[in-house]
Amino acid sequence: MPLRRSASVLAAGVTLSLAVAACGGGSGGTTSGGAGTETNGASTSTAFKVPTSGCGSFATPLPTDPVVAQFSGEQKQAIAGYTNYPDATLKIVESAWRNWKPTHAPPYTVAISWGQLVSDFNVQATRIMEERLRKDPDVGDVIVKNTGNNLDVAQQLQQYNQIVQQKPDVILLQTPSADSFIGPIDKAAAQGIPTVTLLTPVNSANAVNVDGNTYQGAGWAASFVAQKLGGKGNVLQVNALSGSGPDLSSLAAWKEVYKNCPGLKSVGDVYGGFSDNLAKSETLKFLATHPQKIDAALEVAVMAPGVMKAFQQTGRPMPIVPDIGLSKGSLGYWNQNKADYRDVATSLPPLPAASATAEVALRMLHGQGVRYNAIIGEQPLVDDTNLADWVEPSWNLNTPGAALGSRDSFLPSSFLATFFDRPADLATK
Secondary structure, three states: OOOOOOOOOOOOOOOOOEOOOOOOOOOOOOOOOOOOEEEOOEEEOOOOOOOOOOOOOOOOOOOOOHHHHHOOHHHHHHHOOOOOOOOOOOOOOEOOOOOOOOOOOOOEEEEEEOOOOOOHHHHHHHHHHHHHHHHOOOEEEEEEEOOOOOOOHHHHHHHHHHHHHOOOOEEEEOOOOHHHHHHHHHHHHHOOOOEEEEOOOOOOOOEEEEEEOHHHHHHHHHHHHHHHOOOEEEEEEEEOOOOOHHHHHHHHHHHHHHOOOOEEEEEEEEEOOOOHHHHHHHHHHHHHHOOOOOOEEEEOOOOHHHHHHHHHHHOOOOOEOOEEOOEHHHHHHHHHOOOOOOOOEEOOOHHHHHHHHHHHHHHHHOOOOEOEOEEEEEOOEEOOOOHHHOOOOOOOOOOOOEOOOOHHHOOOHHHHHHHEOOOOOOOOO
16 A cells, blocks of 8 residues: 555555465456355355456556556566556656675674554564564664554654665564655665665665555456356445545455446545554444445555454444454454355554565665565455365454465465576575
8 A cells, every 4th residue: 555556645554465375356357265155054165266358357558658567477466457557656666776786794784674563564564574584694783663552654754764874774664644755755765775664665766665456356256246246236345544545446346347347336434543442433423324225345554354343233234244354353354154144354464574575674684686576466266176285163253363374375485586686596594
């Protein structure tokens, strides 16, 4: 959630993005996973697939940037549709750091500049990144700065500039305002300091942007809803922040599915600000004034448990609520009600997302030559066929946090290596 996402405000708790399990979506391909089907009242688990045409299909065109023609087939599959929404501005270009290596011998200093730590994703991600960086024998120090519980762009800009003054060898960044960091990142680059971002793509050749394909993930969710409802039903749209990048890309993907399913109707929008509590509150307000049946709720990210709690509290039938966030609460509800509830889920899990971001920085420090300013992965898709791999039996709708995921569930090392000119295994202490 990003400059390819044009809005200047991005909730720092977004766990969006969607990674590489057995997925691949769009009107030109299929996405495997499991969307349950029901036959004569009996539930069966079958692989979820995005149809190549008709209701449930959606377009995933490749970005038109010339450098994308150099991508491998797997890289193109991962980035398909990534910028397919209004006002997307990220230009994918050759990295300014392709021939870079530190000007001195180890030990190296790595800095982490993070936004607010109000979500489980961000708490886990910063911890995992720091741990991975410290395991590298050539890393001597890791500087960690964040804005605590505050969504404070000015404070983070100040912290970032202070970090640059300390002259680390590389900076890892996640921020609620990617636009605000274009200038600071370019100034850091002028001093020979690269910046690697996670979830907040910055439109500069001087940034190395690690991200999941949120457009694909939103399309998968809407495709599942369309197929499960037979192309007809009422859908509540749960946005996050009006005009934010995740909202823009998600809405674009949903509309791509809607246009092929004229029987699907959006009955309204609420805004949950990437917060379970706010999403619950706003959904309760909507339900109080909209008595009609709601068949599904599409949410931008990490708000599924809050939406589901609102329906549960009012006694309304539980709609299909695809989980964009891999939240323990919604996964737990699904697992405990799988006899009569079907769903899909996707996101950037904190363990592989943080590990991949740290690994990109380490590969750069070791002179492996990063090729592009964007490293995009498909997000893992969870369905009935692999739900058991992502959920603990004790989880329920009130369980907080996000599923960590396995290291290979998003941007595994073997795939990351394809974005470097001189890939090599990384040593650990």
